[in-house]
Amino acid sequence: MEIVGSRRKSSKSSAGDTVSTVRLYRSAPELEVRLEDFELYAVHRLRVLKGISDGLSRGKKPNEMVDLVDKLWKVNMMHSEAHEVTNKDIISHFVLRLVYCREEELRRWFLSMETTLFRYRFQLEGSEAQRALLAEFDLPYKAVSNAEYESVKDKLNQVKSSTGQSGSSADTVYYKVPFEQVPDLVASRRVFILKGYAYVAMNQVVSLLMTQYRSHLSKALVLTNRKWTSMIREQEKDRLTPIVEALSTSYLGPDYSQPKEHAEISLKDIDQVAKNSFPLCMRHLFEKLREDHHLKHGGRMQLGLFLKGVGLNLDDALAFWKAEFSRKAGAERFDKEYAYSIRHNYGKEGKRTDYTPYSCQKIISTTPGVGDHHGCPYRHFSEENLRAALSKMGVGNRAVEDVMDKVRNRHYQLACTLTFEAVHGVSCDEGINHPNQYYSDSKKVLESRKNTCLKNDLKLCFCVMCFSFLPSQVSH
Known part of the structure; x- marks a missing residue:
């Protein structure tokens, strides 16, 4: 496409052989991909897209988003072998097309994040690379005369x-x-x-290109969904399908299957710890357990694995659950019907698997039934109940309104992050992605304050001691 100056002489693109690193993904590549790379590349790109989503939800300005995308891309999408950088980009995009083509809500999110990624990657390109990419679109528009x-x-x-x-x-x-x-x-x-x-x-x-890019990707996702449902899903049911169906709800942060070294909570402290450091989802389950002396299976799994991750050992876990359930079901019934599943969560029964505490994404994606108390309160509570729960946690009126605004826009994890910030009075730049992360970060904040208070008390004590040694009168 010829590019013409507005009132001056004509000039052609000087891009020459300049090639943009931004891809249009118009056709799937004919590449052989190892199964581990199939999943790994997708996870790395997903970290970029989720980082973009968090940045947008937090209201970052365009210049801040450019810097964020640049950092996310460099951290997650580089490769030790230069020629693999392009392959990783292309493969990861098409794998995530499979992952996010399957439902309307997933398609909307992927379409929005990939289009935003395209915008800021385009802006990070040099002017000649931008013109080279512009020519690839072959748009039917000409510069004004x-x-x-x-x-x-x-x-x-x-x-x-x-x-x-x-x-x-x-x-x-x-x-x-x-x-x-x-x-x-x-x-x-x-x-x-x-x-x-x-x-x-x-x-x-770039706004014009985004419209074209979004239109192409939207149509491609619909076509991919047809191929997935009619052919790919069944053909790959034993190999790729489990990976594809798990990726959209996968947790990408630290592993909380085991508590950190020396981290442990005791039964005598658990009520105070729950009040100070449990996220709303776990605090609600804990309070309902204390109130009803029973939780259905979904609630037991969600709270039980969380408690395991924060350092409640198996013996204390059995004692904790037995003390509550026995008040309604009796000790004998607990031993017969419930103790096995607790030992199973700790890897002591069955396949002896080390089960991992649920991530925010998994909790949000669950659908509680009647009488259930698990799931994400920010998604599943009524507005009235959520406001009451936030107020009980000590969240101020202004912060409650900010949280409710995020809930209305379905930014549930960001709503939890704002709750953490309001309760603890600190900024949480990385955002909350896991209930055990909320707990861990809360303990760090409270421990830091405790140490600060202790230092201040020691300073005061030292000053008083020094003062007491001064003579009552000074003679000259």
Whole structure:
């Protein structure tokens, strides 16, 4: 596509052989992929997309998002072998297409995150690489002519000035496109519109490309879903299907299957620890257990594995659950019907598997039934019940409104993060992704405060002691 200056001489793209590292993923590659790389590459890209989601949910500014995407990509998508960087990019994209094509909600999330990733990766490219990528789209739009530019240049300069951009638009290339092709620019009033056409500056052209990219990817996801349901899922039921179906709810953070070294909670402290350091989902289960002396299977699994992860040993776990269940079911029935599953969670029965505490993603994705108390309160509580629970935790009115705003937008993990920040009075930049992470971070904050108070007390004690040794009178 020829790129023409607005009122000056014509110039062709000087991209030459410059190639952009941003891919359009128009067709699946014919590559042999090891099964471990199939999953590993997808997990690495998923970390990037979830990092973008967290950044957007926290309201990061565009320049902050550029830096975030650059960091996420470098940390997760690089490879020790240079030629594998491109393969990793392409393979991971197409694997996640399989993962996220299967449901409408999954498709929406993937489409939004991949389009955002495309935007900021494009902005990180040099100008020549951007033009090379622009040419790949082969868009049917041409730059405005010199004569047309002269007729609207005052309006273009006004728009440029109102959006905080310095300088005149005289040296900027503009494209004239139907306004519906750049909805984000129209919504934010960053583009001049005349007779149904938007005048898009060269530095805004990424918005135009995003629309095209999003449209292509949206159609591709629908086609992928058809292939998945009609053929791939059944053909790969013993190999790829379990991996694909697990990835959308997989937890990507630290392993909490075992408590950290020396981490342990005792039965005599458990009520106070629950009040101070349990996330809302576990605090609610704990309180219901104390109140009803019983939890259904889903609740027992969610709370039991969490307690295992925070350091409740097997003997104490058996004593804890028996003390509660025996009050309603009796000790004999507990030993017959419930003790086995507790020992099983600790790897002492059955296959002796070391079961992992549930992540936020897994808890959010569950659907509690009537009489169940497990699941994510931010997703499953009514607004009235959630407000009451937050108030009970000591969350102030203003913070409650911020949490409710995130809940309405279905940012449940961010709602939990805001709760943590309100309760503990500290910032949690990484966000809450696991109930055991909430507990661990809470204990760190409380321990830090305890140590600070202790140091201050020692300083005060030292000062008092020094003062007591001073003579009552000083003679000259």
